[in-house]
Amino acid sequence: MISSPFPVLIIVVPLISAFLIVIAGLIKKSLCYPLMILSLSASVLSSLAILNDVLSHGTVHYRLGGWPPPWGIEYVIDHLNAFVALIVSAISLLIGISAKRMVERDFPGKSAYVYCLFVLQVTGLLGIVVTGDVFNLYVFLEIASIAGYALIAIGEDGAPFASFNYMIYGTIGACFYLLGVGYLYIVTGSLNMADLSKLLPGLQSSKVVLMAFAFLMVGIAVKMALFPLHVWLPDAYTYAPSPVSALVAPLTTKVGAYVMIRILLTVFPPSFFIETVPAALLLRWLGGFAVLFGCIFALAQTDFKRMLGYVLIAEIGYIALGIGFGNRNGLTGSILHILNDGLMMASLFLIVGAITYKGGPRKMARFTGLHGKMPLTMAAFVVSALSVVGIPPTCGFFSKWYLVLGGIDSKQWLFVAVLLASSLLNAILFFRVIEKAYFEPSMDEQGVDRKALNPTGGQQNILSNKVKIDEAPLTILIPILIMAAGVLSVGLLSGRIVSGIIRFAIPAHF
């Protein structure tokens, strides 16, 4: 057994620095940002170190307080969560870097608290990923969620209500999850995942285990916003401040998907959700509906950020579909999609952030001429958009390829058709934005008389209307470009990622 300090460092460093940030903010405001970046970088480095350990030696264990499992809490990191932990920490570092200008402009004087919540959110997400204990997972789930509620509530008009809404649903989700864990504990007397996976195979017919399973599935479905329990998502992510939606939108849902995969593959025996109960069937149908529903409703949106929310619902549907196929290719597609979707969604939400930071529009009808004003941002947008549509060589194509293969392997032709139809819908979605931004002349060129729109406006008003939109500051632009480059390079490297990491993350008998 390999033991290493890194699993706990991933969590402890940001957890402690979250409180240090608040203290530092009382002394000197300018210390907060570097402190946040330092702690997030430490998480990235630890995740890299762990991934390296896992790749060379296999699963890494860490016992909190030295207590042996199943009594003590244990952090267990195998290929699957080493992979997800790296995704989460790297994307949150990039978003953290970009947050500076947006937070300091929108929340002057309160930036220390925002950074604190931001780091706490990341701590929670990473904790969910590394822990090997189902109850400890619940604790981190609550840390992440509560930080998320607070972060979303500080957004624009409508955010407090959206956040309240999210809190109600989130609490139901967490509650169901906890009940599920409780039921499992009643039957097995254990909370350790590895221990549970040894105890559960003999208890599969127990009514209590079945109820526990139902609670877990519904609870996690709320957390990952799987159709039809997605209702909290569009509002919450539209009204949240830009850096926050860029952080929570891609990551929270993906971590939810990770929890689902973990429960289905590790805690319960994999045959349980495919053969014993028709959970895979339910996931397939819900996933398929989520894909269609998300795409069609995204088409109806006029607000770009809100549209991304619905696209996100569709993307969650892909992951659920892949799990629902219940075979190697489908699961590979789902796990790969956690990475791909995390990257492209973070990039897209950050691009919205960059546009609005510069006073640009969020209504897609007013995107005209943006290409001339923010060429690099829009180039990154095209790359990410192509990835959502699934056009090679961007990464989105490869996860879709595996998902379609998975569908064919399990002979689910209907869902293969859904996957392909969604590509078409996504193409409409994004190409109409591209067309607007690149080819339609901007409002100014169309000769809209600013003064006529503003008859009462004095000097002040005219000036504020002539906001000059250009590229966002470098702290925002560089993370966007890194993510766009990531979308391309992950696509080209997906062969290696699949054969080097994901192959080992899926149980061998699949």
Add this chain to the structure above:
Amino acid sequence: MINPVPPAFIFILGAFLVPFLKGRPKQAYLLLLPLLGFIDLFLLTMGIEWEIRFLSYDLVLLNVDRLSLTMGIIFISVGLLAILYSLRVKENGQHVAALLYMGSSLGVVFSGDYFSLFFFWEIMAVASAFIIWYRKEKPSLDAGFRYLLMHIIGGGALLTGIILKVVSTGTIAVEPLTAGLASTLILVGFGLNAAFLPLHTWLPDAYPEATVTGSIFLSVFTTKTGVYALARSFSGNELVAYMGGAMALFGVIYALLQNDTRRLISYHIISQVGYMAAGIGVGTALSINGGVAHLANNLLYKTLLFMGMGSVIHMTGKRRLTELGGLAGKMPITCITCVIASLSISGAPGFNGFVSKGMLLSSMAESGRPLLEWMLRLASVGTFLSFTKLCYFTFFSKNDRIQAREAPLNMTLPMVTIALLCLLTGIYPGLLFSILPHAPAGYHAYTPSHIIGVLQLFLWAGSVFILARGAFSPHSWIILDFDYFYRRGFQWVGGFFTGPLNEWRLRIQSWSSSGVNHLALLSRNPLGLLEMTADGKLRAYDENFYRKPMGLGVLLAILLLFLYSLIYLISS
């Protein structure tokens, strides 16, 4: 010794440097790329190279044989000329899109497996849509969007076909396909690019809407890659052969009815691609040679025609035949080159179209397909008529009001070059034969019977044109004018084409656009569609209107829990 790289890389990677260059160096750089491409082609050796293992498949990025080499030479040559023609374009974006488009077409040509073929195929679709959009006018934006949608649908069919093929046969290499669901889907994907009926609507819809320089790139790559892909996977397929014949006729008939010069040429693309598809569908060595030779020739004269018409539009600002005329004296070089192109496309002896059409017709006669042979012959007559019409009404008919000068050198130079090439390959067909995929087995283009046959057709068609010049005069009521034709004795032909067939064509056109409209309706408000039955009006989507009470969602979660546990308990 430098190792050759897949030619696609030169253009695709090269495209990204364009935005960093300005003025003269940029122009020099743009011309340097195709030259590098030629050097690269020269270094290629026959066989398979650049094998990459990716996602447990063996990808082949460089599959060199006579066929792909021929296509490579053709594509890069025409690409060079098209780049030369568009050298003055200021916008970097257009150059980037054109280079990506060219590079990805070359990628398709040299890929030895379906995976990389699909990869380049999709880049091609997106890059070409950008070329259409760059005209930046409302109709071209809409047309570009419809174009892109159709190609994404085609790409989806292709991808599904490829995946099915991989799953069922386990190999991903490009090879002749046998019947089955997988090959049908792949055929739909390829056929959409080759403008198979009725998947052709994107072509006359989008090509005339592109920028003047962009339509040259468009006329070269998309359809020809489609034909090439067909040659790789579906040679000897009866369906492809007769589809080709039908396309040849269909394109010509609707070209005759057009008033817009570029729309006329666009319909001719369908017709010419039909010839090639017919050759590939017949599948004998001679017919495939004929198809590929026709492809090469067609690229030459069709590019020339687009350039000529582009020059005319560029210098006069007019694109309708009714507004043109009398340009022979004012733009002599453009005029002469266009006449040469028209004679070539019609297959007049001494011009290159004669050779390749001859090969196609002979192969059909040899393999016992008289119906197909006559379809192509009829299409030839139509081609001759429509180009006589084009040249007459652009250059020779009387028009005193028109103002024009000769086009600038960077436009005339490639035109003259191509015109000379048309003549050269027509007079020395050996030049053409040397690059064909199959070694030509003693085919002689200039047999007396062939020459006389073609001349007879021309004389007949020419006299029809002279007698019925009034009928061909382009007007906005041109389809009515076609009446004249059938009063002279072509009653059934005219009646059929202007009546049911035209209706069918318009219906397909309107299906494809109403499909897009329905999607647009759906996109405005999917929930509104459910209510629409009541009041017939669509409410604009407003999230605040549709926001439901929180309790409903909570109820849903609990119901779902109930449902889940019920299903689990029952099923276990």
